[in-house]
Amino acid sequence: MTTTFDSLNPATGEVVGSHPKQGPEAVRAAVGRADEAAAWWAGLGHAERRRRLLDYKAVITRDLRGLARLVHEETGKPVGDATLEIVLAITHVDWAARNAQKVLGRRRVATGMIGLNLSATLEYLPLGVVGVIGPWNYPVFTPMGSIAYALAAGNAVVFKPSEFTPGVGVRLAELFAEAVPEQPVFQAVTGLGETGAALAADPRVRKIAFTGSTATAKRVMAACAENLTPIVAECGGKDAFIVDADADLRAAADACLWGAMSNAGQTCVGVERVYVVDAVYESFMRELSERAAGVRAGEDYGPITMPGQVEVIKRHIDDAAKAGRVVTGGPGAVRPPFVDPVIVEDVPEDSPAVREETFGPTITVRRTRDAQEALELANASAYGLGGTIFSRDARRASELARLMRSGMTAINSVISFAGVPALPFGGVGDSGFGRIHGADGLREFARPKAISRQRFAMPGMNLTSFSRGPDELERLIRLVTFLHGRRKR
Known part of the structure; x- marks a missing residue:
């Protein structure tokens, strides 16, 4: 039997909604679904993901008033402030969708004189499943800084919203399902601390994006360390x-x-x-x-x-x-x-x-x-x-x-x-590490893939062979001396 918990309006104490306390088994099931959806989402390519994320942006915008009302009810903040928060989040979804290919797509890089016979490319590939553990103070804007950029980078997302604002997290996932009904690319799991702990501990989660206190970040990092799961941590400030x-x-x-x-x-x-x-x-x-x-x-x-x-x-x-x-x-x-x-x-x-x-x-x-x-x-x-x-x-x-x-x-x-949206967001010291937003935020949820290809054999200089002779080595020394041996005054 699944137990539930209530989200309350902090100003009045009234119940806003009831949500399941999803334990480790439910979290594992959600991550399993996300793992399958991630392959489909990554396979769509940048152009199709861009189109779907812009659809998501439109769906959020059409629901702006209702979502702002829900944020108001679960946090107590004025509706106007909730509206501003959602508008900012919408601009970030838009930026991430429109810039992902430019930032992450394959591009040629210079090989230098030593690699004259090579061509080289660099691109940033999806990680797979990204777990997002969100805060209650800005329950749309802050987690969307991870969610939108992780999705734009080609990942599936499992989102654990704060137990104080679970309804907002669930609604964000529902709105995404309206825009992208084919696969559960973005899911929300609700619960208390054990729900977030189960998400951080799942080895199929390739990265955790956490927002919260410095003390809690250390506990999340300890759970992630068991599987060497990387984490981006946005913690407190002064x-x-x-x-x-x-x-x-x-x-x-x-x-x-x-x-x-x-x-x-x-x-x-x-x-x-x-x-x-x-x-x-x-x-x-x-x-x-x-x-x-x-x-x-x-x-x-x-x-x-x-x-x-x-x-x-x-x-x-x-x-x-x-x-x-x-x-x-x-x-x-x-x-x-x-x-x-x-x-x-x-x-x-x-x-x-x-x-x-x-x-x-x-x-x-x-x-x-x-x-x-x-x-x-x-x-x-x-x-x-x-x-x-x-x-x-x-x-x-x-x-x-x-x-x-x-x-x-x-x-x-x-x-x-x-x-x-183009500026990275994050801190140093006890404020955490890693970045969301901007090009750095997109790269945070992707892995660099470097490829080099030999275009032709370098005449008289086969350096990576046991057949290499002293003449080839001497030519290499002369070339390096010519390129790098002069001191700058």
Whole structure:
């Protein structure tokens, strides 16, 4: 008998839907079906997969309102925010479908002088079955960054959505079946932790794409290690926001507030730490606090989706309030399932509110001597996912962005890199490794295949033979010396 679990609206506690707890046997069956479907899907070739994925994009678009309503019900976020998330996901499906052949298709590569008698080609082939373990905070956009790119690369996908948003995952798979009814190329399996563990442990899964906490990523990696299954891990963040002396302060405050508070702060690339150059600190704080006063939990953003996170948020707020100065909010801001905006300044850098991921509508703000000190503080973190620079000096902003220890940095905007399908998305350090989105995201779900072919025998230089003589070796030495023996001054 299959047991079920309920997904709940975190704002109201109402049951949104019931779903089966699919255990190891059900997961193995799904992977088996995917294994067969993967051969069919790969055999279609790039052009046919492109056509079907564009059909999928159209099906999602036609269901946008209904899907946004479901995201709203399972996460609690406003329908408008859910709509924006789905629109971004649609643009990524479109980009992956249209660019897969150009990025992954067979192409000739130069062979060099030594390989003058050779031709060489490189292409990227499908892996087979890809397992995707998705999060609850952006239940469409985030997993689709793996799903769409894995599908475009020619793989079948088995998707384990978060137990907090299973209905969204199931709906995404149902919509794909409308576009591609022939084979179960994209399936969803629902359940709790054991469902994801079974997916990671199946040897027929050729890669796992995981999004979640750093601690959970380590457990998933341990399961994958048993079969040497590679993994791309998109984990947490503690993203920094730097305001330079010449920044547009109104625009910076507006972007900072939205980057920190939207989705109730439950954004892996959301703003959590703010560093402001001394010369504009007071003016920036006035702008930020005035804007924050008009933002309401339950109206402008939704509840804390995962109940257990409330305690983490409360602990960080309490600690920060004792060590620093509360500008907005404070310990009383926590009123489960909602948390009002919280801004605390002068919090020590070794505080949990600065060092650990909070994942709530809170920010710490610190005054810095200059942008260089702000950069050093921003980089002094175990995390390295995203970040933001506000400065009117394009050259200076670009240099600061390049030196920020993160996978992505936005300049004079916030989280804008996520909306550019051609840009890779991922982090360093405790924020994970590997990339989704863009050409790197397509290659992440494919294996490079190199082929060399001898076009003609090289006269007087058969080097890979036991019949090779000293004259041939001498000719090789002279050729290499001519090509590589001159020192560059």
